[in-house]
Amino acid sequence: MKPLLVPLFCLIVFQPALAADSAISPQALAEQGLKAGARFPGLADICDLSRPLALPATPPASATESTQGRPARPETSADLEPQKVFDNLYFLGTGGVASWAIKTSEGIILIDALDNNEEAKQNIEGGLEKLGLNPHDIRYLIITHAHGDHYGGQEFLVNTYKPKVLMSEADWKELEKPELEFSNPDWGIPPKRDVSVKDGETITLGDTVVQLYVTPGHTPGTLSLIFPVSDGAEGHVVGLWGGTGMRFGPDEQRIRTYSASAGRFRDIAEQQSVDVFMSNHPARDGALEAIAKFKIRSPGEPNPFVAGHAALGAFELLRDCSLAQAERIQQGN
Numbered sequence: 001m002k003p004l005l006v007p008l009f010c011l012i013v014f015q016p017a018l019a020a021d022s023a024i025s026p027q028a029l030a031e032q033g034l035k036a037g038a039r040f041p042g043l044a045d046i047c048d049l050s051r052p053l054a055l056p057a058t059p060p061a062s063a064t065e066s067t068q069g070r071p072a073r074p075e076t077s078a079d080l081e082p083q084k085v086f087d088n089l090y091f092l093g094t095g096g097v098a099s100w101a102i103k104t105s106e107g108i109i110l111i112d113a114l115d116n117n118e119e120a121k122q123n124i125e126g127g128l129e130k131l132g133l134n135p136h137d138i139r140y141l142i143i144t145h146a147h148g149d150h151y152g153g154q155e156f157l158v159n160t161y162k163p164k165v166l167m168s169e170a171d172w173k174e175l176e177k178p179e180l181e182f183s184n185p186d187w188g189i190p191p192k193r194d195v196s197v198k199d200g201e202t203i204t205l206g207d208t209v210v211q212l213y214v215t216p217g218h219t220p221g222t223l224s225l226i227f228p229v230s231d232g233a234e235g236h237v238v239g240l241w242g243g244t245g246m247r248f249g250p251d252e253q254r255i256r257t258y259s260a261s262a263g264r265f266r267d268i269a270e271q272q273s274v275d276v277f278m279s280n281h282p283a284r285d286g287a288l289e290a291i292a293k294f295k296i297r298s299p300g301e302p303n304p305f306v307a308g309h310a311a312l313g314a315f316e317l318l319r320d321c322s323l324a325q326a327e328r329i330q331q332g333n
């Protein structure tokens, strides 16, 4: 009898669960995602099933990626001030796109280069100086993905500060294609091939280790990151999602890949005790609101970026709502 027990157990326990999962409607999936990620309203458009996912007819006027009709760059926040958000993490972005600097005991790891050389000079070089950091300490430039709003300022940074430039192999290859996926006259030129990062690799600089994961979907080799931060006596862990929008249109397989990446990264984030969700667009992760709160934060008040377990909800939203989009495409809607 014993050999039969295992298959029977599988039949009873697992088959109904699978059937239930595959029967869930796109609407129910999207609602589940919205609920999980309620703390992050900047992600909610991913769950909007009412509009078709379509490629824009012309590139958006703004220099940042936009998503289905939502302006990517709020006019009022274009000149966002640089801001120290943790003891070792600094926001250096514009209102439309973020660059983050991780300060380590042996120099600075920079995440993304903004749209163009002008922004890199003003917001990254100028931002670091305003915050009392030395841009000559930049050792690494991690580019999350092969879109110009994230690499466009690299030329100035590479020529001036000579950091190693890191991208995934898949996204280096994207930049070597005859035509870029998206182009925009406001974006600077792509970087020359440098360091190619593999999934699960880490970079260590002084006292800091940054984990890099290849999370394909937004681009074939989008990098998402996990790294530690501190706030006084408190330690926290950031999970930074490297590419959010689905401006590439109704490509069902690509969206399923996106969903699988978000689900996998959510599980890694849970294992690594991630309690801070971050993005490379300040409208996505709530950075615009959080940075405003720093201006009036009293000592001892909680850090507005720390979400605790709710941080995982952002990845659950991305997982469930992208899957909802794929399902509705499959159903012909």
Ligand SMILES: [Zn+2]
Residues within 6 Å of the ligand: 065, 145, 147, 218, 243, 244
């Ligand atoms: Zn992008």
